[in-house]
Amino acid sequence: MGSEPEDEAGGPQRVRRRRATAGGGAVMADVARRAGVSGQTVSRVLNDHPRVRPETRERVRAAMRELGYRPTASARTLASGRSRTLGVISFDAARFGPAATLAGINEAAQEAGYLVSTIALTAADQAAVRGAVDRLLGQGADGIIAIAPQHSVGEALVEADHGRPMVTLDKSFGARFPVVAGDSASGARQATEHLLRLGHRTVRHIAGPVGWIAAEARVDGWRAALKDAGAEAHEPLFGDWSADSGYDLGRRIAHDPDATAVFVSNDQMAVGVLRALHEAGRRVPEDVSVVGYDDIPEAAHLLPPLTTVRTDFAEIGRRCLSLMLDQLERTPEPGVRVTIPTELVLRESCGHLFRGSARQAQG
Amino acid sequence: MGSEPEDEAGGPQRVRRRRATAGGGAVMADVARRAGVSGQTVSRVLNDHPRVRPETRERVRAAMRELGYRPTASARTLASGRSRTLGVISFDAARFGPAATLAGINEAAQEAGYLVSTIALTAADQAAVRGAVDRLLGQGADGIIAIAPQHSVGEALVEADHGRPMVTLDKSFGARFPVVAGDSASGARQATEHLLRLGHRTVRHIAGPVGWIAAEARVDGWRAALKDAGAEAHEPLFGDWSADSGYDLGRRIAHDPDATAVFVSNDQMAVGVLRALHEAGRRVPEDVSVVGYDDIPEAAHLLPPLTTVRTDFAEIGRRCLSLMLDQLERTPEPGVRVTIPTELVLRESCGHLFRGSARQAQG
DNA sequence: GGCCTTGATGTTAGCGGTAACACTCCCCCT
DNA sequence: AGGGGGAGTGTTACCGCTAACATCAAGGCC
Numbered sequence: 001m002g003s004e005p006e007d008e009a010g011g012p013q014r015v016r017r018r019r020a021t022a023g024g025g026a027v028m029a030d031v032a033r034r035a036g037v038s039g040q041t042v043s044r045v046l047n048d049h050p051r052v053r054p055e056t057r058e059r060v061r062a063a064m065r066e067l068g069y070r071p072t073a074s075a076r077t078l079a080s081g082r083s084r085t086l087g088v089i090s091f092d093a094a095r096f097g098p099a100a101t102l103a104g105i106n107e108a109a110q111e112a113g114y115l116v117s118t119i120a121l122t123a124a125d126q127a128a129v130r131g132a133v134d135r136l137l138g139q140g141a142d143g144i145i146a147i148a149p150q151h152s153v154g155e156a157l158v159e160a161d162h163g164r165p166m167v168t169l170d171k172s173f174g175a176r177f178p179v180v181a182g183d184s185a186s187g188a189r190q191a192t193e194h195l196l197r198l199g200h201r202t203v204r205h206i207a208g209p210v211g212w213i214a215a216e217a218r219v220d221g222w223r224a225a226l227k228d229a230g231a232e233a234h235e236p237l238f239g240d241w242s243a244d245s246g247y248d249l250g251r252r253i254a255h256d257p258d259a260t261a262v263f264v265s266n267d268q269m270a271v272g273v274l275r276a277l278h279e280a281g282r283r284v285p286e287d288v289s290v291v292g293y294d295d296i297p298e299a300a301h302l303l304p305p306l307t308t309v310r311t312d313f314a315e316i317g318r319r320c321l322s323l324m325l326d327q328l329e330r331t332p333e334p335g336v337r338v339t340i341p342t343e344l345v346l347r348e349s350c351g352h353l354f355r356g357s358a359r360q361a362q363g
Numbered sequence: 364m365g366s367e368p369e370d371e372a373g374g375p376q377r378v379r380r381r382r383a384t385a386g387g388g389a390v391m392a393d394v395a396r397r398a399g400v401s402g403q404t405v406s407r408v409l410n411d412h413p414r415v416r417p418e419t420r421e422r423v424r425a426a427m428r429e430l431g432y433r434p435t436a437s438a439r440t441l442a443s444g445r446s447r448t449l450g451v452i453s454f455d456a457a458r459f460g461p462a463a464t465l466a467g468i469n470e471a472a473q474e475a476g477y478l479v480s481t482i483a484l485t486a487a488d489q490a491a492v493r494g495a496v497d498r499l500l501g502q503g504a505d506g507i508i509a510i511a512p513q514h515s516v517g518e519a520l521v522e523a524d525h526g527r528p529m530v531t532l533d534k535s536f537g538a539r540f541p542v543v544a545g546d547s548a549s550g551a552r553q554a555t556e557h558l559l560r561l562g563h564r565t566v567r568h569i570a571g572p573v574g575w576i577a578a579e580a581r582v583d584g585w586r587a588a589l590k591d592a593g594a595e596a597h598e599p600l601f602g603d604w605s606a607d608s609g610y611d612l613g614r615r616i617a618h619d620p621d622a623t624a625v626f627v628s629n630d631q632m633a634v635g636v637l638r639a640l641h642e643a644g645r646r647v648p649e650d651v652s653v654v655g656y657d658d659i660p661e662a663a664h665l666l667p668p669l670t671t672v673r674t675d676f677a678e679i680g681r682r683c684l685s686l687m688l689d690q691l692e693r694t695p696e697p698g699v700r701v702t703i704p705t706e707l708v709l710r711e712s713c714g715h716l717f718r719g720s721a722r723q724a725q726g
Numbered sequence: 727g728g729c730c731t732t733g734a735t736g737t738t739a740g741c742g743g744t745a746a747c748a749c750t751c752c753c754c755c756t
Numbered sequence: 757a758g759g760g761g762g763a764g765t766g767t768t769a770c771c772g773c774t775a776a777c778a779t780c781a782a783g784g785c786c
Contacts, residue, residue: 040736041735096457
């Protein structure tokens with residue numbers, strides 16, 4: 001090639017340090033040399049600066065292509081203080097809701113040219129949350145999106161405060177960062193009112209675990225609907241979101257002949273409830289009506305197909321991202337709270353309570 | 364404070380550039396000054412070098428704590444060429460299998476002190492895969508784990524080759540990188556043989572989409588089991604993994620009175636199949652036996668509880684990570700292929716075919 | 727026509743770490 | 757006593773890129 005830089009004779013011959021680029025590829029200086037410009041001009045091309053002559057720009061671009069040049073993110077981050085990386089802290093990443101939200105965030109981030117680093121936490125203790133925030137920030141994340149479905153996580157986030165933008169999901173208190181959430185209270189109300197309209201005297205509730213924001217909002221929505229209708233409110237039964245727990249709690253309800261309508265806080269638990277009712281010989285919807293929450297893709301094919309409250313998780317993810325971008329690139333509105341509407345999807349798991357028997361009520 | 368470095372009088376006063384650290388926190392030099400050592404010693408403490416006197420180490424640690432020092436990853440990456448970040452390319456991240464695998468990877472990565480950057484792809488075309496690889500490498504990922512469930516993705520990965528370590532999931536050909544996969548062929552064989560042992564003359568198959576490696580391996584395993592038993596093999600029906608498609612295809616099978624046993628390539632489709640059979644008035648397991656695949660958490664609570672093939676997705680994720688670490692930190696074995704065993708979980712969706720009727724067969 | 731813009735590009739000095747090497751001590755051995 | 761060697765620490769030169777400033781040519785203005 002003949003383009004090796006000459007070492008001045010006799011100078012102390014230092015070992016060339018290993019390059020930081022992947023596969024030892026070209027670096028900016030190589031591109032600059034090849035295009036016959038300075039490194040700064042290459043940098044300008046890279047960053048779409050307007051003050052570069054079109055032909056120079058093209059020459060640099062060509063050199064980049066020919067050398068297979070790939071900018072080194074760590075160097076750019078170090079020099080500019082921006083990484084175009086977003087950190088995401090998530091819990092329970094294998095469950096449908098969080099997973100779908102995460103997918104939405106990822107997709108939107110990609111479109112906006114950001115990379116996403118995810119830390120999936122299992123424990124919700126403050127040390128874990130703080131550690132995750134630290135690692136993400138240390139990594140240079142420009143901002144953090146935290147799925148904070150439990151009060152404890154929300155509190156830990158406030159504790160672990162830092163200078164960078166943050167968006168949280170679900171977290172219900174404190175106007176410190178923007179929050180995105182599905183409208184759980186309203187969804188629960190819709191579900192409950194639907195069941196009441198079908199003639200049920202009251203509606204039982206199988207709730208998500210205590211301390212979970214969405215779970216508690218659904219309890220509130222359910223309770224409010226009952227109160228408005230002057231219906232009795234039994235104490236809710238608290239599950240852990242799993243079909244297993246839905247089954248266990250469903251059996252308790254199945255053995256209570258007064259129970260004719262159940263609102264379950266998510267579809268997975270509803271699966272277990274349907275089984276418990278079936279095994280106890282109580283027909284759905286003839287004897288008992290069931291409404292779930294989330295509208296998982298399987299909900300339409302359960303036996304019977306499940307009436308449920310749909311949340312657009314992908315939209316939640318997208319809104320998180322757009323709020324984050326607002327903070328990063330535009331003027332942030334402080335303390336925004338975005339609520340994603342829900343929709344009751346009518347299927348076959350609910351029936352009229354009518355002369356002790358029931359007819360199917362279809363949307 | 365009094366610790367501001369003095370500018371020599373009259374020197375050209377340059378504006379201090381914005382710090383790259385989050386929230387303008389302390390940097391290594393600050394820690395060094397406070398602990399009364401050089402930056403290099405701080406670096407040694409940070410990296411657990413053995414050659415530091417315990418009391419010095421403690422002094423440095425104290426200084427770090429007091430200043431809330433957080434090392435800047437981009438600087439470390441730039442200087443060392445290692446980022447302790449792994450890139451993950453995933454598809455279909457909202458489905459149970461991939462999501463659970465991803466969770467396993469994340470968890471294992473965290474334990475090993477690595478951060479994970481995920482790119483979720485929707486299209487499997489070469490440009491998308493190549494772009495994802497580029498972005499991950501540009502970000503400084505030390506290695507890439509690619510969930511490559513389709514042939515096309517595997518091919519694209521080979522094309523997008525690069526110098527860094529890689530581990531792929533499912534990808535069936537080419538010994539270029541280590542591969543981890545659930546043992547789909549064996550799982551399918553177990554399922555099929557189980558049904559045959561119950562007395563079914565043959566077993567129908569609802570398969571995953573063409574081009575998906577796991578789907579095709581399950582077809583192969585199913586076909587092999589039938590062949591060994593000398594049973595007739597109907598042409599499989601190809602779904603798209605969704606409960607919707609399972610329902611559509613299930614209806615075709617439901618209307619065929621000869622069909623007494625169905626092996627479905629995943630549990631979601633099996634949900635649809637169960638519904639289709641139910642609606643057609645065919646009882647499970649009395650008239651038709653059904654086996655699914657994956658053992659999603661809801662499988663035990665379907666009506667009837669679904670016999671299925673369990674794969675330990677978390678283990679798959681962990682193995683991916685350990686293979687990656689082998690490549691990064693130890694002597695890599697080239698072209699390893701790790702197969703995660705499967706287990707047939709017996710529940711109530713299968714019955715003996717016996718005098719035209721069926722009795723339950725329970726493990 | 728000299729002076730001030732403006733556009734295009736180059737030069738310099740970092741960003742915050744780490745690798746390689748240099749330099750002290752201090753102990754041990756002969 | 758002299759020297760070898762290792763433990764502990766400091767010095768220097770980068771890693772690859774970008775911000776700030778400097779430079780330089782071409783053009784507009786009075």
